Amino acid sequence: MEDSIEVILQDAGRVFPLSTPHPILSACTGALLAGLYGVWSLFAMPGCRKIPWRLKVPYLPSSKDQTLNVMKLLEGRTGHLADLGSGDGRLVFAASSAGFQCTGFEINSILVAYARSKALWTGVPPNQATFVKKDFWKTDLSSYNNVTAFLAPGVMELLGEKLLKELPDDARVIACRFPFPNWPHQSSAGSSLNETFAYDISAVRSHLRNAPNTAA
Ligand SMILES: C[S@@+](CC[C@H](N)C(=O)[O-])C[C@H]1O[C@@H](n2cnc3c(N)ncnc32)[C@H](O)[C@@H]1O
Numbered sequence: 054m055e056d057s058i059e060v061i062l063q064d065a066g067r068v069f070p071l072s073t074p075h076p077i078l079s080a081c082t083g084a085l086l087a088g089l090y091g092v093w094s095l096f097a098m099p100g101c102r103k104i105p106w107r108l109k110v111p112y113l114p115s116s117k118d119q120t121l122n123v124m125k126l127l128e129g130r131t132g133h134l135a136d137l138g139s140g141d142g143r144l145v146f147a148a149s150s151a152g153f154q155c156t157g158f159e160i161n162s163i164l165v166a167y168a169r170s171k172a173l174w175t176g177v178p179p180n181q182a183t184f185v186k187k188d189f190w191k192t193d194l195s196s197y198n199n200v201t202a203f204l205a206p207g208v209m210e211l212l213g214e215k216l217l218k219e220l221p222d223d224a225r226v227i228a229c230r231f232p233f234p235n236w237p238h239q240s241s242a243g244s245s246l247n248e249t250f251a252y253d254i255s256a257v258r259s260h261l262r263n264a265p266n267t268a269a
C-alpha cells in the first residue's frame with residue numbers, strides 16, 4: 054500500500070538486467086503494468102463475476118518487511134509451498150530462493166503473466182516457482198502443508214474454514230498482515246502493518262475442539 058508503486062517500479066527495473074536500473078525504462082514498465090492492470094480491471098473483472106463480491110481481494114503488493122517476516126516464520130521448513138493470491142510473485146520468489154518449490158495461485162491473468170515472465174528473465178527454474186492462473190477457492194489444497202496467504206480481512210474467516218477442512222494436520226499456514234479470527238497463532242513476526250502470523254493446523258484444530266463455540 055504505502056510503497057506499492059515504488060516497489061513496482063523498482064521491480065520492473067530488475068526484470069531487465071541493465072547495468073543500473075534505468076529510471077526511464079523502469080518508469081515506462083511501471084506505467085505499462087499499472088495501465089494493463091487498469092485495463093484488466095475494466096474488462097476482465099466482469100468475467101470474474103464467478104467470484105462473489107464479498108470474496109474479492111484487491112491486489113496489494115507486500116512490502117519488503119512483510120516478505121521478510123513471512124520468510125522468518127517459514128524458517129526451518131522446506132518442500133512444497135502454496136501462495137494463495139501470488140500477485141506479482143514476490144512471495145513466491147522469496148520462498149523459492151529460500152529453497153521451497155513454490156506454487157502461486159493467482160486469478161489475475163496479467164499478474165500471472167508478469168510473474169511468469171519475471172521468473173523467465175531472472176532465471177528462476179520452473180520447478181521452483183510455478184504460477185497457476187486459478188481461483189484458489191476452487192482449488193483442493195489438501196496436498197499442501199506449507200501455505201502462505203496475504204489477502205484481505207473480510208475473507209480470512211471463510212479461508213480458515215476451507216483450510217481446516219482440507220489441510221493435513223502437520224500443515225503450517227502463514228497469514229501476512231491479516232490474521233485468522235478465532236485461530237490461536239503459534240508465533241508472529243513484525244508489528245502493526247508488517248505483522249505476520251504462523252499457525253499450526255494441529256494446534257488450531259485442538260484449540261477449536263476445546264472451544265467449539267468459537268468454531269465457525
Ligand atoms: C493482497 S494481494 C497479495 C499479492 C502477493 N502475494 C504479495 O505478497 O505481493 C492478493 C492477491 O490475491 C489475488 N486473488 C484474490 N482472490 C483470488 C482468488 N480467488 N484466487 C486466486 N487469486 C486471488 C489478487 O488478484 C491479488 O493479486
Ligand SMILES: *[C@@H]1O[C@H](CO)[C@@H](O)[C@H](O)[C@H]1NC(C)=O
Pocket residue numbers: 129130131132133134196197198199
Ligand atoms: C512443508 O514443510 C515441511 C517441514 O519442512 C516438510 O517436511 C514438508 O515436506 C513440506 N511440505 C511439502 C508438501 O513439501
Ligand SMILES: *[C@@H]1O[C@H](CO)[C@@H](O)[C@H](O)[C@H]1NC(C)=O
Pocket residue numbers: 116117118119243244245246247
Ligand atoms: C513496517 O514496514 C515499513 C516499511 O515497509 C517500515 O517503514 C515500518 O517502520 C515498519 N513498521 C513497523 C512497526 O515495524
